[in-house]
Structure formats: C-alpha cells, structure tokens
Amino acid sequence: MNATAIILAAGEGTRMKSNHAKVSHAILGKPMICWVVDAALGAGCERVVVVVGSHADEVRGIIDATYAGSQAVVECVEQAERLGTAHAVRIALEATGIDAGPVVVLNGDLPLIQPETIGNFANTVAAGDVAATVLSFKPQDLQGYGRIVLDTDGSLLRIVEQKDCTPEEAAIDECNAGCYAFDGAQLKAHIGEVGCDNAQHEYYLPDMLGILREAGERVASYCCEDYRDGLGVNSRSQLAELTAVARDRINERLMAEGVTFIDPAQAWIGPDATVGRDTVIWPQTHLIGTCVVGEDCALGPNTRLTNVRVGDRCSVDETVGIDVVLENDITCGPRAYLRPGTHVLDGAHIGTHVEIKKSTIGKGSKVPHLSYIGDTTMGAGVNIGAGSITCNYDGVNKHPTTIGDDTFIGSDTMMVAPVNIGSHAVTGAGGTITQDVPDGALAVERTEQRIIEGYSERKRARK
Structure with a gap:
C-alpha cells in the first residue's frame, strides 16, 4: 500500500499538567507517539511524517532514538507557529512533497488505534472514488464527541459538534474520532483553500470535507470495528x-x-x-x-x-x-x-x-x-x-x-x-x-586472631 501517514503531535496537551509533551507520556513503558507510529507502519504505510511543535526537541528525540536505525521511513516536520490542524498538514505536505496516494492524518494521542484499522481506513480512498474519509467510532459514552451525519446514499453529510446537536443528532451513536484519510492529489490541490475565519483564527482540517464536497468530490466515514481504537488521551x-x-x-x-x-x-x-x-x-x-x-x-x-x-x-x-x-x-x-x-x-x-x-x-x-x-x-x-x-x-x-x-x-x-x-x-x-x-x-588472607581472656569482666569493672 503506497500510503503516507501524517501524525499530528504538535499540541500543548495542557490538561496533562506536565512539563513534557503529551505524546511523550508512556503507556506500558512506550511513548504514546510510538504506539501510533508503529500502528501506521504495521498498516503498511511506506512513509510516516510526525508533525512536532510544542516540546519539539523532546518528541523529535523520541522518534530519532526509536527509529533511527530501522528500515522504516519516519521523519519529523516542525510546525513552529501552531495555527491549527489544516496548517499542520499543509506544512507536512510542503516539507515532504507528498502529492499522491492515500494520506491518513492521525492524532499522536490515539495510542490504541490498531494497524488493521489504519489499513482499512487508508483503503477507503485508495481507489480514487472517495476523496476523503472520516474515522468514526461508537464510544460507550457519547458526551463531548461530534456526531457523524450521513446522507441518504451513505456518504458523509456533515459532522455536528455536541453543543450544536439537535435532539435527533445527539442520539446518533457514531462519533468523530478526529482522523482523516485523503486522496493525496485531492488533498494537495485543496488544502490551500482552508480559511481561518473563526474565533481562534486557525485553519481546521475538518473544513476540507466541505471544500471537497463543493468541488463535487465524495466524502465518507469509516467506523472502527473496536470503538477503543478511537479513544484519545487528554488527561x-x-x-x-x-x-x-x-x-x-x-x-x-x-x-x-x-x-x-x-x-x-x-x-x-x-x-x-x-x-x-x-x-x-x-x-x-x-x-x-x-x-x-x-x-x-x-x-x-x-x-x-x-x-x-x-x-x-x-x-x-x-x-x-x-x-x-x-x-x-x-x-x-x-x-x-x-x-x-x-x-x-x-x-x-x-x-x-x-x-x-x-x-x-x-x-x-x-x-x-x-x-x-x-x-x-x-x-x-x-x-x-x-x-x-x-x-x-x-x-x-x-x-x-x-x-x-x-x-x-x-x-x-x-x-x-x-x-x-x-x-x-x-x-x-x-x-x-x-x-x-x-x-x-x-x-587465604587474614590477620592473626587474638584471644584476650577476661576482657568483659575488666570492662564491667571499669564502668
């Protein structure tokens, strides 16, 4: 599979209350970021690009120490000015020249995602009839997650954030896991159209879905078989x-x-x-x-x-x-x-x-x-x-x-x-x-043993 994985690992992770990068925190002795990188490699991604930002040197050091001597192509790209997820992806594309094949964009704080999930996810855009796919899952607790709203033909209609849901939309059990698969050519062609007309003045990757739909392209969702693949770490x-x-x-x-x-x-x-x-x-x-x-x-x-x-x-x-x-x-x-x-x-x-x-x-x-x-x-x-x-x-x-x-x-x-x-x-x-x-x-190396008779009695007498 000629796929590329872009792993977003530039965030502050403020809720961790840590002096270290969120993705450096270990699960079973292994940094979170390495769980995601290994899953991408296990899925057959030929190239893995880790976007670093906050604590960039620390994260880059983990990647270098883990993969420097391996056959895997794992590289770091720095997002010096963190202006959102679409901005991070654009920097990765510009730095690496990626412009074709499936491109999966994963979060570095998603350590439970499995290689099979990533492989199936990437294959949704491999044939070229789908320009983008959202990774979805069905968590036991829906609170806080955006809902996946599908069109009558099964394609993705929109993602609705929890706070904006109608009662009907809030009852939808398929939620956004925050990962995206793109046809590389379509991603390259349209990533520059993402704007920052929002309260944070940041470039958000989900906006790509609407841009692609307006361009006449099909977008879809792929639901994890195991909902735990979509669980992230924020605390x-x-x-x-x-x-x-x-x-x-x-x-x-x-x-x-x-x-x-x-x-x-x-x-x-x-x-x-x-x-x-x-x-x-x-x-x-x-x-x-x-x-x-x-x-x-x-x-x-x-x-x-x-x-x-x-x-x-x-x-x-x-x-x-x-x-x-x-x-x-x-x-x-x-x-x-x-x-x-x-x-x-x-x-x-x-x-x-x-x-x-x-x-x-x-x-x-x-x-x-x-x-x-x-x-x-x-x-x-x-x-x-x-x-x-x-x-x-x-x-x-x-x-x-x-x-x-x-x-x-x-x-x-x-x-x-x-x-x-x-x-x-x-x-x-x-x-x-x-x-x-x-x-x-x-x-044998010993000094000669001496026996001093009556020592204890004389010591008591002196006291």
Whole structure:
C-alpha cells in the first residue's frame, strides 16, 4: 500500500499538567507517539511524517532514538507557529512533497488505534472514488464527541459538534474520532483553500470535507470495528484508563497463545514483548521494551524486566533486570538486581539480595546471596560465598575480574580488581584478594586472631 501517514503531535496537551509533551507520556513503558507510529507502519504505510511543535526537541528525540536505525521511513516536520490542524498538514505536505496516494492524518494521542484499522481506513480512498474519509467510532459514552451525519446514499453529510446537536443528532451513536484519510492529489490541490475565519483564527482540517464536497468530490466515514481504537488521551486519568485497555488487550492475546496469568489485571506487558507458551506470570510483573521470554518460565511476583531476553524454564522472582540476557534453566531472586550487560548462562543461579553488573555468569555457577559482582567474567561451576564483592572501581576507572571454572569463593571475599582467579581455586572466607590466584590454589588472607581472656569482666569493672 503506497500510503503516507501524517501524525499530528504538535499540541500543548495542557490538561496533562506536565512539563513534557503529551505524546511523550508512556503507556506500558512506550511513548504514546510510538504506539501510533508503529500502528501506521504495521498498516503498511511506506512513509510516516510526525508533525512536532510544542516540546519539539523532546518528541523529535523520541522518534530519532526509536527509529533511527530501522528500515522504516519516519521523519519529523516542525510546525513552529501552531495555527491549527489544516496548517499542520499543509506544512507536512510542503516539507515532504507528498502529492499522491492515500494520506491518513492521525492524532499522536490515539495510542490504541490498531494497524488493521489504519489499513482499512487508508483503503477507503485508495481507489480514487472517495476523496476523503472520516474515522468514526461508537464510544460507550457519547458526551463531548461530534456526531457523524450521513446522507441518504451513505456518504458523509456533515459532522455536528455536541453543543450544536439537535435532539435527533445527539442520539446518533457514531462519533468523530478526529482522523482523516485523503486522496493525496485531492488533498494537495485543496488544502490551500482552508480559511481561518473563526474565533481562534486557525485553519481546521475538518473544513476540507466541505471544500471537497463543493468541488463535487465524495466524502465518507469509516467506523472502527473496536470503538477503543478511537479513544484519545487528554488527561492523566485518560492515560490510566487507556493503559488498562492496552494491558487487557495484550494479556488477552497472550493468554490465547498459551500464557498463564495469575491475575491479568496486575501484570503489565509492553506491546513489544513476546512470551512463550506455558510461562506463568505472577502479579506485579512488568515487561518493558523488547523483552523476549521463552517457554515454561515463571516470572514474578514483583518483577520488572526492561529489554531482557529470558530463555526456557527460567524462574525470575522479585527481580529488576535491565538490558540482560538469561539463558535456559536459570533461577533468579528473590530481590535480585541485574544491571546492563549481565549475561547469565544455562543453569546458573542468582540468589537473594544479589546485584550483578556487566558480567558473565558461567554455566551452572551460583551467586546465592548478599553479593555484588561487577565487570566480571566467571567460568562454569563457580560458587560465590555469601557477602562477596568484586571491588571493580578505584574511584576513577572500572577494572575487570576473571574467575575460572569450578572455583570456590569463600564467604565475605573481597576481590580487588584487576585480579584473575584461576580454575579449581579456593579463597578462604573473609579474605581480601589483591593478587592473582593460580589454578588449583588456595588463597587465604587474614590477620592473626587474638584471644584476650577476661576482657568483659575488666570492662564491667571499669564502668
């Protein structure tokens, strides 16, 4: 489909009461604007133009960070002086040279719109017999929405705002969702005819419908199959409401694919996450970004994973993980913190109150409890005793630690990097290891223990 999407994202969003762009606010960890862009791309739009204005740098930064390395053609055009929706579309056309094919104009605060809806919407003008189509929907609450009034032949007659409705028009259940599809050539030819003779002195895109009708062109409406596609965000309350809808849609789909939710209302799975069958998701679990979870896993409770890959048969309990890879048959938690660059190999165990950063934990190795492992390459079959730390930071630079296969690190061992501990080695509990330890060696570092008899009795006597 040779279609273009123009996404309007220049508004202030004053009802959000925010220091940030409205479309930057996230739903399930993903900015609203990216939900709309992805839906347009998923519909087959070959080009997506985002019109930015208020907080332009912030929105442009989100777009650049998300799509810069992708194959998708997503670009930003700035509406420096915000003079209405038709003005925004005209700027987009002038900046990009769009003059043909279906052009869908979408709102950046419409995060629930689905690719199928956009694709069907664009197809209404693809054949050329319809010059423009309005996206409509049938919300459960009609209050505040403009009504779609159809002519006897089914074409669009007019849109009537709520305050201007007659009693008969107010009873119409088909409402304006505020999105438009145009034949690109007709849009290019007539967009300059939109005037600003109104109280706000702005150029309004709905005026295009009357202009096209007067030019003898046909205009129509396309009603969403799912009314929720037409719901927008104008307040924090609506943001929460649509987040719940998005959560339910995703969780329903995953359950249909064989994923178990202990309580679907208490699990927040982002739109870019995938979860394998027979995985069980416990309450208060969050999957943010591009998480990939395998089969037969147990996630949560109280777990938040961001851009994490989890293999099969893993248990991840009360864990925070960011930019991490967990291979197969891993047990992790409770109360573990896995920082970026962590790679845990098959069969390893990460225990309670453990923090790992930028480290490889070898196959079958164990970091059971109360330890910090940073900038470390660990072999297979290693056991890290409780309270052990790789001292990787000297106040200026980070330094690496290596630990060979089948090595036993005694409890409360401080490994002062850079240091290499060989395979099949042992460190005594309570040691501070500052020198390399050869394969098969025992490293013990302790001061001599002294026993002072009668100390407590003498101390009491002095008091």
